[in-house]
Amino acid sequence: MEKAYRHRSGILRLRVATLRMTVGNSSQLFGIGDAILVQGEEAPGQALRLSYNILQAAGSRIFKTDYVACPSCGRTLFNLQTTTAKIKAATLHLKGVKIAIMGCIVNGPGEMADADFGYVGGAPGKVNLYVGKTAVKFNIPEAEAVDRLKDLIREHGKWIEPAHHAAALEPA
Numbered sequence: 001m002e003k004a005y006r007h008r009s010g011i012l013r014l015r016v017a018t019l020r021m022t023v024g025n026s027s028q029l030f031g032i033g034d035a036i037l038v039q040g041e042e043a044p045g046q047a048l049r050l051s052y053n054i055l056q057a058a059g060s061r062i063f064k065t066d067y068v069a070c071p072s073c074g075r076t077l078f079n080l081q082t083t084t085a086k087i088k089a090a091t092l093h094l095k096g097v098k099i100a101i102m103g104c105i106v107n108g109p110g111e112m113a114d115a116d117f118g119y120v121g122g123a124p125g126k127v128n129l130y131v132g133k134t135a136v137k138f139n140i141p142e143a144e145a146v147d148r149l150k151d152l153i154r155e156h157g158k159w160i161e162p163a164h165h166a167a168a169l170e171p172a
């Protein structure tokens, strides 16, 4: 344990774990905990980004979109990394919206947890879109699927135009 204290990243992990517990407990028990201070980060803005991410993970302060993505496997029907990056680039500013990105329809819909919208591989090169756990759009060509996802979010009243300051809060 002492070694962990001497190692900088070890100290940070310990602090983050403590903060997660503190924020989670305080928000559940007392309805407080929407601000924290993280110290020890040298890069400018890193402590701020880390603080926001901890608060979002604890459910205490939602400032950006939440994502659920499958780990990918032999069934994955699209490039999960590049697709996730594209979806994030288009939707990251949607505060409070949860989007699932799943590689296939075999297990994807069952693993989307409580996502508001789902982007799921339906066939090679084709995507199905979900609202909650219900499939509502089928066999969309992959090239236009992110735009159709944006349309779907709009149809359900959860779309807002990106604000200029959103990128500044985006954690790495």
Ligand code: SF4
Pocket (backbone or CB within 6 Å): 070, 071, 072, 073, 074, 075, 076, 077, 102, 103, 104, 105, 106, 107, 108, 111
């Ligand atoms: S959702 Fe489909 S592609 Fe993703 S890990 Fe599960 S089975 Fe594999």
